[in-house]
Amino acid sequence: MLLYIFLAIVTLGIIFGGSFLDRIASVGYSAFWIQLIASSLIGVAFLVGGVIIIVYLINKGTRGELLEGDEGSHQVKVVLAMVCLSLMCLAIGAILMLAFNDYVRDIPYLSDPIVADLTDISTDTDDSGDSTTYYVRGVDEQGQRLSFSVSRDVWEHYSSGEHPLVTVSYLPNSHVVISMLE
Incomplete structure (x- = not known):
């Protein structure tokens, strides 16, 4: 349950945060630092979310609780959905961390753009x-x-x-x- 709340918060942050950050600063040094921090924090949040889902699945699987119960086909669908969700989180996190890389490479240019x-x-x-x-x-x-x-x-x-x-x-x-x- 906490995982779903975490992912909902991250998703809402991305949906509303991007337009909010554009209104704060889109020109100047403050824009650079705001975009650097935002891309890194959101990227890390997605990576952590993906890892949490994978750890949860591994933990349930090692204890034999992953596919138990009367509704086996429903459980398989839930597991597949969670695997897809974790892969999406990891992919989005990796893309955002690549954007973070562009900001890091720009740090030497801050004194001489x-x-x-x-x-x-x-x-x-x-x-x-x-x-x-x-x-x-x-x-x-x-x-x-x-x-x-x-x-x-x-x-x-x-x-x-x-x-x-x-x-x-x-x-x-x-x-x-x-x-x-x-």
Whole structure:
């Protein structure tokens, strides 16, 4: 029972936490640290959840309690569902820990982020998730089109007029924007 409560809390945290974290900070050093901590904590929570389910199944299996009872086929379905759930938890945790790796690799760049001068500035939104993600896009000096996730305030600023040149400081692996200047 505690396991189900744990997984429900983690799931709700991911569903509501992502949009909440985007509203707190999506530009600057605070955005980097918030995203680093969030991805690592949620990743670890999923990994722990997957391990807890596996340990539970092993514990029940060694005591011979896993498939006992009159409803054997129901118990098999429950065990298979728990195995699938544990594998999903481990996979999601591993993916989030890989994202955590991008943030760790960006730590050396905190004192000297990548700077790009963007022209041909455009804005865009993505409403496909539970919240709207705002983007500012532009072409750098090498002709490469770059896209950055920003807060709604920054997005509104750049979507409200002509901005011939925008200088963006960002971290190369996580693409967290440190600053945007005209």
